[in-house]
């Protein structure tokens with residue numbers, strides 16, 4: 001189902017655009033919080049009113065219309081997900097946007113639920129007029145022979161199908177300099193080697209698209225409860241601390257990709273760690 005949530009950051013028109021939602025199996029808990037002690041995790045789930053047998057995983061991308069450029073961050077799962085995902089272009093259509101309207105696609109990291117929508121079933125770029133920005137180390141990681149040869153064939157073919165067509169339109173990022181005026185990368189490595197959050201600034205207001213630095217509000221309270229898919233676990237924990245500290249220092253609105261749609265809220269200090277305050281209840 002297409003879903004959009006428009007909001008404003010200063011002069012920028014922002015739209016949370018859903019790629020869909022999928023059901024998480026109870027077994028997935030062991031992956032999302034791989035290092036959590038079971039009893040403490042059970043308690044945290046109760047505190048958050050999360051039913052193990054009815055957990056949703058959301059995939060929420062972001063459009064920013066700066067007035068000069070239309071920027072899309074991440075592309076969802078594409079057609080390779082489930083029947084309830086791969087809805088990004090439908091969501092864009094509900095916002096009055098066609099893929100050819102996108103001037104710049106920024107990619108937070110190379111996992112399938114973020115790059116799967118870059119190409120269609122024939123391998124053509126969906127965002128035909130866009131240029132593409134990704135952290136340099138992330139690009140080098142996913143396109144290296146070493147990484148590709150360590151994957152099974154299906155996965156390697158998927159990565160190549162979605163990433164290699166970007167080659168001629170690519171801007172590799174290696175700093176927090178603006179990519180377009182008001183939009184820059186915040187390195188939050190560890191989930192993958194070159195995973196980034198993205199900061200959007202206009203008229204003194206800030207939005208931080210936190211991508212997969214935290215997959216659940218529980219990761220803010222327990223930054224060491226690492227997802228098994230953090231590729232460099234210790235660095236990912238440091239990035240969760242960095243995000244928490246950044247949020248306390250700058251108080252940006254946050255868009256967290258996998259949180260309940262639209263994934264908007266604020267990070268607040270809570271004990272030794274942090275907590276999540278959804279925008280709706282704020």
Ligand SMILES: [Zn+2]
Pocket residue numbers: 111113114212257258
């Ligand atoms: Zn993800």
